[in-house]
Amino acid sequence: MPVSLSKEQRDRYAxxxxxxxxxxxxxxxxxxAKVLLLGAxxxxxxxxxxxxxxGVGTIGV
Incomplete structure (x- = not known):
C-alpha cells in the first residue's frame, strides 16, 4: 500500500x-480498493x- 500519492495522482485527483x-x-x-461489478x-x-x-484500484467485471 503506497503511503503517499505521486505528482500525477495528486493532479488527477486534485x-x-x-x-x-x-x-x-x-x-x-x-x-x-477492489470492487467486483456484476454485469456490464x-x-x-x-x-x-x-x-x-x-480512482478505485481494481475493478472486476
Whole structure:
C-alpha cells in the first residue's frame, strides 16, 4: 500500500483531495480498493466508468 500519492495522482485527483470527506487518506484507500461489478449492462457500464474515475484500484467485471 503506497503511503503517499505521486505528482500525477495528486493532479488527477486534485478535486477529490479538496473534499474533507476524502482527502489523501481516503484517496489512498480508493486506490487500494477492489470492487467486483456484476454485469456490464445499462447500469453496470456507467458504474464501472464512475468507479474508475473515482480512482478505485481494481475493478472486476
Amino acid at each position: 478535486r477529490h483531495l479538496l473534499l474533507p470527506e476524502i482527502g489523501v487518506e481516503g484517496q489512498l484507500k480508493l486506490l487500494n 449492462g445499462g447500469l453496470g457500464s456507467p458504474t464501472a466508468l464512475y468507479l474508475a474515475a473515482a
